[in-house]
Amino acid sequence: MLTPTAVSSNMVGTEFDSLMMQRCLQLARRALGRTSPNPLVGAVVVQDGEIVGEGFHPCAGEPHAEVFALRAAGEKARGATIYVSLEPCNHYGRTPPCSEGLIAAGVSKVVVGMVDPNPLVAGGGIARLRAAEIEVLVGVEEAACRQLNEGFIHRIVHKRPLGILKYAMTLDGKIATSSGHSAWITNPDARSEVHQLRAACDAVIVGGNTVRQDNPFLTCHQWDGNNPLRVVMSRSLNLPEDARLWDVAEAPTLVLTQEGSSPDFQKMLHGKGVKVIELPLLTPDHVMAHLYELGFCSVLWECGGTLAASAIAQGAVQKILAFIAPKIIGGSHAPTPVGDLGFTTMTEALRLENVCWRVVGSDCLVEGYLPQKSQ
Numbered sequence: 001m002l003t004p005t006a007v008s009s010n011m012v013g014t015e016f017d018s019l020m021m022q023r024c025l026q027l028a029r030r031a032l033g034r035t036s037p038n039p040l041v042g043a044v045v046v047q048d049g050e051i052v053g054e055g056f057h058p059c060a061g062e063p064h065a066e067v068f069a070l071r072a073a074g075e076k077a078r079g080a081t082i083y084v085s086l087e088p089c090n091h092y093g094r095t096p097p098c099s100e101g102l103i104a105a106g107v108s109k110v111v112v113g114m115v116d117p118n119p120l121v122a123g124g125g126i127a128r129l130r131a132a133e134i135e136v137l138v139g140v141e142e143a144a145c146r147q148l149n150e151g152f153i154h155r156i157v158h159k160r161p162l163g164i165l166k167y168a169m170t171l172d173g174k175i176a177t178s179s180g181h182s183a184w185i186t187n188p189d190a191r192s193e194v195h196q197l198r199a200a201c202d203a204v205i206v207g208g209n210t211v212r213q214d215n216p217f218l219t220c221h222q223w224d225g226n227n228p229l230r231v232v233m234s235r236s237l238n239l240p241e242d243a244r245l246w247d248v249a250e251a252p253t254l255v256l257t258q259e260g261s262s263p264d265f266q267k268m269l270h271g272k273g274v275k276v277i278e279l280p281l282l283t284p285d286h287v288m289a290h291l292y293e294l295g296f297c298s299v300l301w302e303c304g305g306t307l308a309a310s311a312i313a314q315g316a317v318q319k320i321l322a323f324i325a326p327k328i329i330g331g332s333h334a335p336t337p338v339g340d341l342g343f344t345t346m347t348e349a350l351r352l353e354n355v356c357w358r359v360v361g362s363d364c365l366v367e368g369y370l371p372q373k374s375q
């Protein structure tokens, strides 16, 4: 873990800049799962090789990271260098432009992690600072900055939240036995990692089958994080009356269905505090469009194979997280993580990009991105 005391004024420029930017990212992560539709941003003010102020963006509507860092630095911001993981904004949104705040505070240098993809900023913040004769360095720890805000970037560029499909399967590619039993495929460490992942997402989606078969909680459990909105997609509303997801004391639940489906069941859900919305067409793309309108940046699909295949086919999934447990259960009718995609030859296979894998307890996690569809 990085701490402010790790700062050494003897460090060479680039190494020191990287360290300070990593500190910005560490600060930014304190608001994980709480900032959408805004990004996660951290800022650090450095004077004579010492950190004199730090801040992060806590949630949309609150001041930006730079403002908190400048406030903490006070008069020491004059002539200082500020590190910020995202380009300072240059527009009046819910808050005034940070570029003007930095100029007014008298900083002499701004080190930026990445350019803001928001068209309202998009280099304008950097240009404004340079016009005020402030030195600006761009792209320190850029890959890590982009990784932290991949959901925000996807939202801005594609006008949809980033879709992440997570599943857990056995070594023979099954997500449950033929009878539907699946507790548990992976080890406690892997399950704990999923709980942590939920805290970083704005919503988690399942279909009716998962509610009927698994009766999940879909919360962060032991993690002191933000519980995502739990979303159930069900056309028929043929769902159990006593599902755990209808208990909204810990986390909210939204049921998305089609127009006119089971008014009585809808009434029962309303009575329990579960929100129900009827969409004209209940498809993964319409669901993602709805979640975009709610301001979401990242959405976790924790559904079964049929819904997962449909979400992939409709471009509602960009990232895959596959936990693989070294267990074999067999069963020619045991469900698999992705249903029919209509492919008949291996040449049609979706080859993941930027793949990495690591061991989690006794299981393996494979992570990668689906190839982007050409527009």
Ligand SMILES: Nc1nc(O)c(N)c(N[C@@H]2O[C@H](COP(=O)(O)O)[C@@H](O)[C@H]2O)n1
Binding pocket: 037, 038, 039, 041, 042, 056, 057, 060, 061, 062, 063, 064, 065, 066, 084, 086, 087, 088, 089, 092, 093, 094, 095, 096, 098, 116, 118, 121
């Ligand atoms: N540089 C920077 N630091 C932060 O802490 C931020 N939250 C942002 N966000 C950028 O500004 C937009 C939101 O503005 P309002 O909070 O509505 O004023 C957001 O879309 C980002 O482009 N930037």
Ligand SMILES: [Zn+2]
Binding pocket: 064, 066, 088, 089, 090, 096, 097, 098, 099
């Ligand atoms: Zn700002």
